[in-house]
Amino acid sequence: xxxxxxxxxxxxxxxxxGYQSASGALNIVLQDFNLDVxxxxxxxxxxxxxxxxxTFLRAVAxxxxxxxxxxxxxxxxxxxxxxxxxxxxxxxxxxxxxxRTVLENVLLPLQIGKAGTDGSSGDANAxxxxxxxxxxxxxxxxxxxxxxxxxxAIARALISKPKILLMDEPFGALDxxxxxxxxxxxxxxxxxxxxxxxxxxxxxxxxxxLGERALILSANPGRVRKIxxxxxxxxxxxxxxxxxxxxxxxxxxxxxxxxxx
Amino acid sequence: xxxxxxxxxxxxxxxGGAVSVLIAWQFLLPLAGxxxxxxxxxxxIGGVMTKEYALLWRNFWPTLHExxxxxxxxxxxxxxxxxxxxxxxxxxxxxFPVILFLNTIPILALAPVIILMFGLGxxxxxxxxxxxxxxxxxxxxxxxxxxxxxxxxxxxRILSASKAETLWRLRLPRAAPFLFSSLRIASATAxxxxxxxxWIGSDRGLGAMIIQATFNYQSGRxxxxxxxxxxxxxxxxxxxxxxxxxxxxxxx
Numbered sequence: 001x002x003x004x005x006x007x008x009x010x011x012x013x014x015x016x017x018g019y020q021s022a023s024g025a026l027n028i029v030l031q032d033f034n035l036d037v038x039x040x041x042x043x044x045x046x047x048x049x050x051x052x053x054x055t056f057l058r059a060v061a062x063x064x065x066x067x068x069x070x071x072x073x074x075x076x077x078x079x080x081x082x083x084x085x086x087x088x089x090x091x092x093x094x095x096x097x098x099x100r101t102v103l104e105n106v107l108l109p110l111q112i113g114k115a116g117t118d119g120s121s122g123d124a125n126a127x128x129x130x131x132x133x134x135x136x137x138x139x140x141x142x143x144x145x146x147x148x149x150x151x152x153a154i155a156r157a158l159i160s161k162p163k164i165l166l167m168d169e170p171f172g173a174l175d176x177x178x179x180x181x182x183x184x185x186x187x188x189x190x191x192x193x194x195x196x197x198x199x200x201x202x203x204x205x206x207x208x209x210l211g212e213r214a215l216i217l218s219a220n221p222g223r224v225r226k227i228x229x230x231x232x233x234x235x236x237x238x239x240x241x242x243x244x245x246x247x248x249x250x251x252x253x254x255x256x257x258x259x260x261x
Numbered sequence: 262x263x264x265x266x267x268x269x270x271x272x273x274x275x276x277g278g279a280v281s282v283l284i285a286w287q288f289l290l291p292l293a294g295x296x297x298x299x300x301x302x303x304x305x306i307g308g309v310m311t312k313e314y315a316l317l318w319r320n321f322w323p324t325l326h327e328x329x330x331x332x333x334x335x336x337x338x339x340x341x342x343x344x345x346x347x348x349x350x351x352x353x354x355x356x357f358p359v360i361l362f363l364n365t366i367p368i369l370a371l372a373p374v375i376i377l378m379f380g381l382g383x384x385x386x387x388x389x390x391x392x393x394x395x396x397x398x399x400x401x402x403x404x405x406x407x408x409x410x411x412x413x414x415x416x417x418r419i420l421s422a423s424k425a426e427t428l429w430r431l432r433l434p435r436a437a438p439f440l441f442s443s444l445r446i447a448s449a450t451a452x453x454x455x456x457x458x459x460w461i462g463s464d465r466g467l468g469a470m471i472i473q474a475t476f477n478y479q480s481g482r483x484x485x486x487x488x489x490x491x492x493x494x495x496x497x498x499x500x501x502x503x504x505x506x507x508x509x510x511x512x513x
Contacts, residue, residue: 058415061415061419062418062419063415063418063419082419082421083421085420085421087419088419089415089416089419091412091415091416093412095410095412095413095416097413097430097431097434098511099434099437099509099510099511100511108420108430109420111430112417112420112421112422112426112430113420113421113422113423113426140510140511140512141511142511142512143512
C-alpha cells in the first residue's frame with residue numbers, strides 16, 4: 001500500500017463537528033481536525049472518552065453534520081457516499097433486529113431502498129459461511145452469543161459491498177479470547193476485500209495490532225494528538241504475532257502518549 | 262423474574278384452585294344460609310344454562326358482534342392515529358391533550374351521549390366498545406413506535422431508509438409487543454363497553470339480559486349471562502394471545 005499515491009478515501013480539513021445541546025448551545029466535540037485516510041487503509045482510532053472518536057465516524061457516515069471545515073468521502077460529500085451505500089457501520093452493541101433471524105438481519109440492507117438491489121441471498125449465505133455462522137442462520141439474535149451477534153453485524157455491514165467500513169468499538173463488550181479471534185477474522189476480511197476500515201477502540205492492543213496507522217486523539221475538544229505509523233511492522237502482509245516485541249514497543253509508546261492526553 | 266413451576270403443576274394447580282372454589286361455592290354457601298335468589302349455586306347456574314340455552318344464545322350473538330366490532334374499530338383507529346402522531350409532532354402536540362381530556366370522561370357518563378347520537382341499534386354499542394379500547398392502545402402504540410433505540414435509528418439512516426421503510430421494517434415490529442399487551446386488556450374492556458351500551462338502551466344482548474334478570478329476581482339467568490360475558494372476554498383474549506404467538510416468534 002503506497003499511501004502517497006493512493007486516492008484518499010476520507011479527507012478532513014480544519015473540521016469542526018459538534019452537537020446542538022438541549023439548551024441550544026453548540027457543543028464542539030472535534031475541533032480543527034485534519035486527517036487523510038487512503039483508500040484501502042486500516043486506521044484505528046484511540047483516545048480518552050469524550051475525544052470525539054465516535055463523532056468522527058458519525059460525521060463520515062453522514063449522521064452528524066460538520067459545523068466548519070470540510071469533510072470529503074471519496075472526493076464528495078458524506079451524504080453522497082451514504083446514498084451510494086459506500087459506507088457501512090458496525091455498532092458496539094450489534095443492533096440486530098430481534099424479530100429477524102440471523103439470515104434476515106444480514107439481508108436487511110438489500111431490502112431497503114433502491115441502492116440495495118445489487119446483492120442476493122447467495123451473497124448473504126456466502127458471508128455467513130465465511131464468518132462461521134452457517135449453522136445459526138435461522139436462529140434469532142436472542143439465541144446466539146455476543147460474539148456471534150457481532151459476526152452477524154459484520155456480515156450485515158458487508159452485504160452491501162461497502163468501500164468504507166466504520167466500526168465503533170465493535171468488540172468492546174466481548175471477552176478477550178473472542179475478541180482476539182474476531183480481530184484476526186477482521187484482518188483477513190480486510191485483506192480479501194481491500195476495504196478502508198476505520199476502527200474505534202479503547203484497547204491499545206487492538207489499536208496497535210489491527211491498524212496500519214493508529215490515530216491518537218486528545219479530549220476536550222477532540223484533536224489529533226499523534227498518528228502512529230505501524231506499517232513498517234506489517235509490510236510483509238503477514239499477521240503479526242501478538243507477542244512480537246516491536247508490537248509491544250509500539251504499544252508502550254502509545255500508552256505513554258495516551259497518558260498525556 | 263417469576264420462577265417456573267415443574268410442568269404438571271402448571272395445569273394441575275390452576276384447575277385444582279378453580280375446582281376447589283366451585284366446590285366451596287356449591288356446598289358452603291347454602292350451609293352459610295345465603296339464599297339462592299342472591300347467589301345461586303354453580304349447579305343451579307348450569308341448570309339455567311342448559312334449560313334456557315336458546316334464549317342465552319340469542320342474546321350472546323349481539324354482544325359478541327358489538328364487542329368484536331368495537332375491538333377492531335377502537336384498536337384500529339388507535340393504531341392509525343399513533344402512526345400519524347409519531348410522524349407529525351405538531352398534530353400530536355395539538356390533539357393528544359384533547360384526547361387525554363376526553364379519556365377522563367367516565368364511559369358511563371359518555372354512553373348516554375353516544376346513544377343519543379347513534380340511536381338504539383347496534384352502532385352505539387360498537388362505538389362505546391371502540392371508545393373504551395381506543396385510549397390504552399393509542400398510548401401504548403405511541404410508546405411502542407417510539408421505542409426504537411438510537412443505534413437502530415442510525416442504522417436505518419445509514420441505509421437511507423424512507424419513513425415508510427423505517428415504519429414497516431423497524432417501528433411496527435418494535436411496537437408489536439406494546440400493541441399486544443394493550444390488545445390483551447382491550448379483549449376484556451371491549452366486552453365491558455358492549456355490555457354497558459346494552460344496559461343503557463337495548464332489549465337484546467347480554468347487557469340487556471343482565472338488567473332484566475336483576476329487576477325480575479331471575480338470579481340464575483343473571484349469573485348465566487355473567488358467565489357468558491366472561492367466556493366472551495376469554496375467547497377474545499385467547500384469540501389475541503394466539504395472534505401474538507404467531508406474530509412475535511422471537512425471544513429477546
